[in-house]
Amino acid sequence: MNALANRRFLKMNGLGNEITVLDLRGTKHIVSEAEARAIASRERTRFDQLMVLHDAKAAGTDAYVRIYNTDGSEAGACGNGTRCVAWAMTADPEMGQAGRDGLLLQTKAGLLPVARLSEAVFTVDMGAPRLAWDEIPLAEPFEDTSRFELQIGPIDDPILHTPCAVSMGNPHAVFFVDDPYRFNLEQIGPLLENHPIFPDRANIGLAAVKAPDHIVLRVWERGAGITRACGSGACAALVAAVRRELTARKATVSLPGGDLVIEWRESDGHVLMTGPAALDWEGVLEPGLFAAVA
Numbered sequence: 001m002n003a004l005a006n007r008r009f010l011k012m013n014g015l016g017n018e019i020t021v022l023d024l025r026g027t028k029h030i031v032s033e034a035e036a037r038a039i040a041s042r043e044r045t046r047f048d049q050l051m052v053l054h055d056a057k058a059a060g061t062d063a064y065v066r067i068y069n070t071d072g073s074e075a076g077a078c079g080n081g082t083r084c085v086a087w088a089m090t091a092d093p094e095m096g097q098a099g100r101d102g103l104l105l106q107t108k109a110g111l112l113p114v115a116r117l118s119e120a121v122f123t124v125d126m127g128a129p130r131l132a133w134d135e136i137p138l139a140e141p142f143e144d145t146s147r148f149e150l151q152i153g154p155i156d157d158p159i160l161h162t163p164c165a166v167s168m169g170n171p172h173a174v175f176f177v178d179d180p181y182r183f184n185l186e187q188i189g190p191l192l193e194n195h196p197i198f199p200d201r202a203n204i205g206l207a208a209v210k211a212p213d214h215i216v217l218r219v220w221e222r223g224a225g226i227t228r229a230c231g232s233g234a235c236a237a238l239v240a241a242v243r244r245e246l247t248a249r250k251a252t253v254s255l256p257g258g259d260l261v262i263e264w265r266e267s268d269g270h271v272l273m274t275g276p277a278a279l280d281w282e283g284v285l286e287p288g289l290f291a292a293v294a
């Protein structure tokens, strides 16, 4: 029997970004790409991102969290998912440590301090953005990643061009446009996600600056497609807008699923993301899910 059979899961969302949370602390099991895809394949457990809790690695941390996309690929960061994990670890009757209002989580991308503002609102310190071409990463050395050569569509009349590259522990390309909703993101998203300029693929953001403190954003996510919200994408869009001198260092980012408040803190260069987390339902993973998984 697969080690994941009958394990409890929480089906959550962060502004409509569908998140499934699994607590594998106390076990040694590492979810495989095939297992992640199997879990994503069923309506009850489907996700844009799967957040898996493992025993803490670094001293002083509460858990090590691995992040998987719908296609089974691992990601280094997931802002909405991190808020959902924080809810699970502070409010879930079985996983939570009631009364905790601060957590320190670790992911592949680093340490994530989380502050609980209320039962369902959290601020995550997403760390400092990575801005050098080889940190994003990009396939070629660009001195200035705030606008680099990439376009899509007819050479003489590109649909999109000159994005800004930012990593929040995962790669993002942010295109500034007049109206994110007038683009056929289903069509251009995969072309850009898999463009050879992105050796690790990329999350693709279409951002419109409405005011010095307001950005409207749509994201085609690496390994997940169009989602209702993308926390790390909102962080990347704010950082990109500040680099382009289009907004202040703190702004509301309006995604299809709702708003996040993002601040690129001057004092330490860290990016803070504040927003909600919500539980939709819970259940156990049916053993049949893994019948076809080696």
Ligand SMILES: N[C@H](CCC[C@H](N)C(=O)O)C(=O)O
Pocket: 017, 048, 049, 069, 074, 075, 076, 077, 078, 079, 080, 081, 170, 171, 203, 221, 222, 223, 224, 227, 229, 230, 231, 232, 233
């Ligand atoms: N929805 C997530 C982003 C996941 C990023 C993932 N698609 C990747 O491969 O980097 C968020 O709220 O930050």
